[in-house]
Amino acid sequence: MHRPRKEMIAETRAKLIAAARHAFGTTGYAEASMDDFTASAGLTRGALYHHFGDKKGLLQAVIAQIDGEMAARINEVASRAPTRWQHFVDECSTYIEMALEPEIQRIMFRDGPAVLGDPAQWPNASACIVSMTDHLTALQEEGVVVSSLDPETASRLINGASSQAAQRIANSDDPEATSKKVVTAFKQLLEGLLKKPDPQSN
Amino acid sequence: MHRPRKEMIAETRAKLIAAARHAFGTTGYAEASMDDFTASAGLTRGALYHHFGDKKGLLQAVIAQIDGEMAARINEVASRAPTRWQHFVDECSTYIEMALEPEIQRIMFRDGPAVLGDPAQWPNASACIVSMTDHLTALQEEGVVVSSLDPETASRLINGASSQAAQRIANSDDPEATSKKVVTAFKQLLEGLLKKPDPQSN
């Protein structure tokens, strides 16, 4: 056992992040007591302040973790898709699906922005946006998407719409029916990005 | 003086709402101390709890007020516009412009949703959405907009995109340039809603 030290530290960090993630995702950031969820991890706030500085710092760490997972899932879906445009649409759909999960919705789309400000300004997060932006750029070069728009800007707008879409489905009485309506409307909006002459996909 | 009573009460409420609105809009909801901003209105938390029940209740009142103002501004712009489609686009632009104001952005798009949940579920707010939805419905009947989508759903999605658009502009180093890019991308998305001349797609 030459490394029990580093391992213990990593484990402590992981436990804190996991406990906080659960608390933030269910109870919500503001209502989550640091005493409570550190205790649920078998620790105290001392460890928390040592590793993350303050409550916000811990939230940042949680967000970074979730963002990494989201990016991984997006990229996995990305790998299989016939056309690049389809690929792009799939990415958006996956994004909406992920946003349906209460934990992601709460932390990434509600409490996160409220506590840390505009997600576009987050240092570590939004790997998904990067991916979407890249694909939009490629689609422009291929002449599939109109060239007049800024890829990252478009990605962010679509992102905002996705988040709304997810919330609408998640809060619906009839998620099935709502999902259909939302996805239809969403894809319709995406059509606006296509160059007119030849809308051949989807 | 048969009404000094009612007037005083209304004035107290108005003062509390105004003070809270300022505090929430600048300091932010979570960081705004009730003791502080009630004192700045020459009152105490006693009045606040009497009229609004709790901090959330006050936030709701503030939101209702802002929402009313936003709806009024939207409707005013609405009154002058050559075509209904242009009217609709103007509405969206106005929405983005309003979202540029820090107070509106902070209260309506960040703290509001974080504290009170999905804006779509707010009882009193979102008069703007109603307006946009109505116009979309009319546009569908006129055959300008594709008939396959649900108007309110579309309005919400556009709303989400608008909020992103505004944040992007507001946080930009170069608001002028960013604004151009964002509005271009935004209008491009809206194009997706239009019925296309050629009958092949959709």
Add this chain to the structure above:
DNA sequence: CCTATTCACATACGTAACGTATGCCAATTG
């Protein structure tokens, strides 16, 4: 192998803010 130092984490404390319970005074009602 022994000592010194680092550092991960816990404990203890001060402070600020929220919500409730209570009290008071002015205005309305009869």
Add this chain to the structure above:
DNA sequence: CAATTGGCATACGTTACGTATGTGAATAGG
């Protein structure tokens, strides 16, 4: 003019955050 309502302030208890300090184990150095 007496009684009562209710608008608002005051006082209090509770909770949660952040800091300052302490401790013990693991590493580093000789």
